[in-house]
Amino acid sequence: MRNSSLLIGMYMVxxxxxxxxxxxxxxxxxxxxxxxxxxxxxxxxxxxxxxxxRSLLIQKAIAEKQxxxxxxxxxxxxxxxxxxxxxxxxxxFKTNIQTMKAQNKKISTRxxxxxxxxxxxxxxxxxxxTENQEFAGFVRSNAKDLKALLLQSLQSGLAPGRHAxxxxxxxxxxxxxxxSNQRKFPSMxxxxxxxxxLFNEINLSGQVTLTSGQIIDRKGKEQxxxxxxxxNFTGIYQLGKELGFLxxxxxSQQYFALSKLPSxxxxxxxxxxxxxxxxxxxxxxxxxGAIRQLAHQLNLAEQVPKGGAIVWPILIILVLAGCLxxxxxIFFTRRQTNAENLMKTLKERIMAxxxxxxxxxxxxxxxKLIPKVLLTALAFxxxxxxxxxxxxxxxxxxxxxxxxxxxxxxxxxxxxxxxLGLLGTVTGMINTFHVITYxxxxxxxxxxxxxxxxxxTTMLGLxxxxxxxxxxxxxxxxxxxQISKMEEKSVAFVNLVFMNRKGxxx
Numbered sequence: 001m002r003n004s005s006l007l008i009g010m011y012m013v014x015x016x017x018x019x020x021x022x023x024x025x026x027x028x029x030x031x032x033x034x035x036x037x038x039x040x041x042x043x044x045x046x047x048x049x050x051x052x053x054r055s056l057l058i059q060k061a062i063a064e065k066q067x068x069x070x071x072x073x074x075x076x077x078x079x080x081x082x083x084x085x086x087x088x089x090x091x092x093f094k095t096n097i098q099t100m101k102a103q104n105k106k107i108s109t110r111x112x113x114x115x116x117x118x119x120x121x122x123x124x125x126x127x128x129x130t131e132n133q134e135f136a137g138f139v140r141s142n143a144k145d146l147k148a149l150l151l152q153s154l155q156s157g158l159a160p161g162r163h164a165x166x167x168x169x170x171x172x173x174x175x176x177x178x179x180s181n182q183r184k185f186p187s188m189x190x191x192x193x194x195x196x197x198l199f200n201e202i203n204l205s206g207q208v209t210l211t212s213g214q215i216i217d218r219k220g221k222e223q224x225x226x227x228x229x230x231x232n233f234t235g236i237y238q239l240g241k242e243l244g245f246l247x248x249x250x251x252s253q254q255y256f257a258l259s260k261l262p263s264x265x266x267x268x269x270x271x272x273x274x275x276x277x278x279x280x281x282x283x284x285x286x287x288x289g290a291i292r293q294l295a296h297q298l299n300l301a302e303q304v305p306k307g308g309a310i311v312w313p314i315l316i317i318l319v320l321a322g323c324l325x326x327x328x329x330i331f332f333t334r335r336q337t338n339a340e341n342l343m344k345t346l347k348e349r350i351m352a353x354x355x356x357x358x359x360x361x362x363x364x365x366x367x368k369l370i371p372k373v374l375l376t377a378l379a380f381x382x383x384x385x386x387x388x389x390x391x392x393x394x395x396x397x398x399x400x401x402x403x404x405x406x407x408x409x410x411x412x413x414x415x416x417x418x419x420l421g422l423l424g425t426v427t428g429m430i431n432t433f434h435v436i437t438y439x440x441x442x443x444x445x446x447x448x449x450x451x452x453x454x455x456x457t458t459m460l461g462l463x464x465x466x467x468x469x470x471x472x473x474x475x476x477x478x479x480x481x482q483i484s485k486m487e488e489k490s491v492a493f494v495n496l497v498f499m500n501r502k503g504x505x506x
Contacts, residue, residue, distance in 0.1 A: 205232035310424035414468040421461015428454030
């Protein structure tokens with residue numbers, strides 16, 4: 001049918017274009033023809049051929065149209081039959097759908113009932129599981145605390161492995177392949193064992209036990225020693241004549257002798273308690289914390305090398321200041337005199353006009369400060385008062401440099417020592433920051449070297465500066481006192497001399 005429509009369309013186009021072509025071949029009456037007569041005859045013959053072809057095409061189109069109508073009728077009949085079959089099939093499907101909907105409704109109702117029942121069962125199951133998990137978690141939490149208590153207890157050193165019964169509850173039990181087994185659900189027997197061990201630990205923590213056992217001595221060897229366990233706080237051992245404190249390792253469940261022995265006073269107290277001669281003994285209530293501090297406690301001699309290179313200049317300052325202080329003490333000791341007795345003797349001899357005796361007496365103590373100054377003024381006894389006073393003042397000014405010798409040096413050393421300590425602090429902190437730059441702050445022990453250097457130098461600088469400043473202050477007061485005494489006795493000597501003059505004139 002599509003082909004016949006196409007042919008009809010082509011035929012209509014041909015009919016429209018044919019007259020146009022014929023008109024194009026018709027000569028224009030306004031133009032004179034110059035074509036020959038044989039050309040006209042050819043055009044007529046072509047027109048006849050076109051007419052014949054046109055009629056053939058029309059006949060062919062009519063035939064194809066009839067064929068197409070016939071084919072369309074056949075197809076219409078087929079479609080009509082198929083439509084009826086489809087209607088029947090649709091009716092059958094509708095019937096099946098109604099049947100299936102009814103069945104689905106019943107199944108949905110059944111499923112709904114089952115889901116409601118399943119929900120109730122799940123709620124009951126969840127409630128039961130929650131209660132069981134809470135109970136098991138509570139028991140395991142207490143089991144974990146009990147295990148930690150038993151591991152950290154000093155009593156476990158006497159009975160290692162007391163905590164082994166808790167491993168199945170905590171899931172720490174190892175199989176032959178090295179894999180952790182599943183945690184055991186706690187039973188009543190497990191609860192009873194936990195309770196018994198807990199009360200046993202409470203009883204042992206209040207008891208004092210004197211027994212023998214294995215320890216690791218200070219040289220790292222295993223030895224049999226007498227053990228004194230004071231509850232769950234302190235352990236003491238006696239190995240021959242050696243008495244010391246014990247440290248307990250919860251990893252190996254063994255006793256270790258403290259690397260540093262206690263002081264003799266503490267040792268005597270422990271020995272008296274073990275022998276029953278004393279009712280009290282030293283006990284570390286921090287469970288080893290204070291004892292460990294005793295082992296790591298450093299004296300001044302052990303701390304000094306940790307201060308770095310800045311420590312040695314500070315120590316040199318200390319030695320130098322000590323030498324200067326000793327020299328000053330010797331100087332003032334040798335030149336010290338009893339000024340009151342001296343002036344009393346001089347007064348007696350001056351009043352008696354015994355000037356030669358005065359000279360001899362002062363010559364005997366000329367190495368001392370006051371006699372040496374007075375001896376200088378004795379030569380001016382016949383001069384005016386002003387001349388004598390000038391001579392005494394000159395003598396005193398001549399002795400002042402010897403008296404004040406090294407005093408400024410001590411002051412300078414007292415000022416330098418804390419500055420060197422501060423310098424050590426700065427260098428130590430610089431080293432610490434270098435370590436932080438390269439390695440971070442994850443391990444504090446890597447930073448402890450620089451911080452220790454900083455603190456030790458500061459401590460040492462202040463420890464040196466403080467006594468030097470005290471010595472400087474003491475010497476300054478001594479110098480001032482000595483100069484005051486010299487001036488006072490000089491004035492008293494001048495007064496005695498001129499008092500004797502007046503008496504002689506009268």
